Amino acid sequence: MPVLVTGATGTVGRRVVRRLLDEGRSVRALTRNPEAARLPAGVEVVAGDFTDLSSLDAAVRGVERVHLVSMEGDGPAIVDVLVRAGVRRLTHLGHHDPSRPDDDPLESWHRAFHRAIELSGMEWTHLFPGEFMANTREWASSIRAESVVRAPFGDWNSTMVHEDDIAAIVVEALLRDGHAGRTYRPTGPAPVRRRDAVRMIGEAIGRDVGFVELTPDQARDLWRDTYPPEVIDWFLEMGRYPDGNTWVSPDVEQALGRPGLTFDRWARDHAADFR
Numbered sequence: 001m002p003v004l005v006t007g008a009t010g011t012v013g014r015r016v017v018r019r020l021l022d023e024g025r026s027v028r029a030l031t032r033n034p035e036a037a038r039l040p041a042g043v044e045v046v047a048g049d050f051t052d053l054s055s056l057d058a059a060v061r062g063v064e065r066v067h068l069v070s071m072e073g074d075g076p077a078i079v080d081v082l083v084r085a086g087v088r089r090l091t092h093l094g095h096h097d098p099s100r101p102d103d104d105p106l107e108s109w110h111r112a113f114h115r116a117i118e119l120s121g122m123e124w125t126h127l128f129p130g131e132f133m134a135n136t137r138e139w140a141s142s143i144r145a146e147s148v149v150r151a152p153f154g155d156w157n158s159t160m161v162h163e164d165d166i167a168a169i170v171v172e173a174l175l176r177d178g179h180a181g182r183t184y185r186p187t188g189p190a191p192v193r194r195r196d197a198v199r200m201i202g203e204a205i206g207r208d209v210g211f212v213e214l215t216p217d218q219a220r221d222l223w224r225d226t227y228p229p230e231v232i233d234w235f236l237e238m239g240r241y242p243d244g245n246t247w248v249s250p251d252v253e254q255a256l257g258r259p260g261l262t263f264d265r266w267a268r269d270h271a272a273d274f275r
C-alpha cells in the first residue's frame with residue numbers, strides 16, 4: 001500500500017519522499033503539475049489540488065498513511081475526504097502561532113484545519129516548525145551574482161530548522177508507533193543571526209559574502225515585485241521582536257534521538273544553490 005505524500009515537490013515534501021523510498025516504501029505523490037514535478041523514478045505521481053476535492057478523492061484511494069501539508073483550500077473538507085477514504089494515520093505539516101489572536105483570519109483558517117484533524121479519529125501528528133533554514137535560499141540569486149545579501153534586520157536571531165529534520169520526524173511518525181496525538185514544534189539546535197547565516201553560506205561556498213542591512217522601507221521596495229503586500233507586512237513584523245525567535249525546541253532530539261542539524265551544515269548541504 002503506498003504512502004500518499006502531499007506537498008511532495010516542496011522543501012520538506014521532497015525529503016519525505018526520498019526518506020520513504022530509502023525505507024523501501026512505495027510512494028504516491030500529489031502535485032498540481034505532474035509534468036514539472038521532477039520526482040525520483042519509482043514514485044507514482046498523481047495530479048491533485050487542495051482546492052478541488054474531487055481530485056483528492058482519486059489520489060487517496062487505497063491509501064492508509066498520508067502526509068498532509070496545509071497550503072490552501074477548505075481544511076475540514078480535505079480532512080473529511082481522507083477519513084472517508086479510510087486513511088488511518090496522518091502527519092500534518094502546518095503552522096500555528098500561539099501569539100496571534102483567534103480572530104486573525106489566517107490563524108483561524110489554520111485552527112479550523114487543526115481541530116478537524118484532531119477530531120477525525122485518525123492517528124494524527126502535527127508538525128508546526130520554526131522558520132525553515134531553506135527560506136535563506138531567497139538570497140541565492142544576489143549571492144551568485146554579486147556575493148552580497150541585502151536584507152533588513154541583520155541582528156534578527158532565529159532558531160531556523162533544517163528541512164531534513166522535519167522530514168525525518170514526518171517519516172518516523174508515519175512509519176513507527178508512539179507519535180499519535182503529538183504536536184512537534186521542531187526548531188534548529190541554536191539561534192542564528194541573519195548576518196551570521198550569510199557568513200556561514202560564504203564559508204560553505206568559499207567566498208566572502210557581504211551583508212547590506214536595509215531599512216524596512218528599502219526592504220519593502222526590494223520585495224515589491226516578489227511578494228504580495230500582506231506577506232511583506234508579515235516579514236517586516238519581525239522588527240517588532242528585536243531578539244527574534246530564540247526558543248530551542250526539544251522535539252527534534254526527542255523524536256529522532258539526536259540533536260537537530262545546524263545552519264552551517266545546512267549551508268554546506270545547499271552550497272551548490274549559492275555558487
Ligand SMILES: NC(=O)c1ccc[n+]([C@@H]2O[C@H](COP(=O)([O-])OP(=O)(O)OC[C@H]3O[C@@H](n4cnc5c(N)ncnc54)[C@H](OP(=O)(O)O)[C@@H]3O)[C@@H](O)[C@H]2O)c1
Nearest residue numbers: 007008009010011031032049050070071094095129131132
Ligand atoms: N517556510 C517556513 O519557514 C515555514 C515555517 C513554519 C511552517 N511552515 C509551513 O510549512 C508548510 C510548507 O510551506 P513552504 O512554504 O515551505 O512550502 P513549499 O516548500 O513551497 O511547498 C509547497 C507544496 O505545497 C504544494 N501545494 C501548494 N498549493 C497546493 C494546492 N492548492 N494543492 C495541492 N498542493 C499544493 C506544492 O505542490 P505543487 O506546486 O507541486 O502542486 C508544494 O509541493 C506550510 O504549511 C507552511 O505554513 C513553513
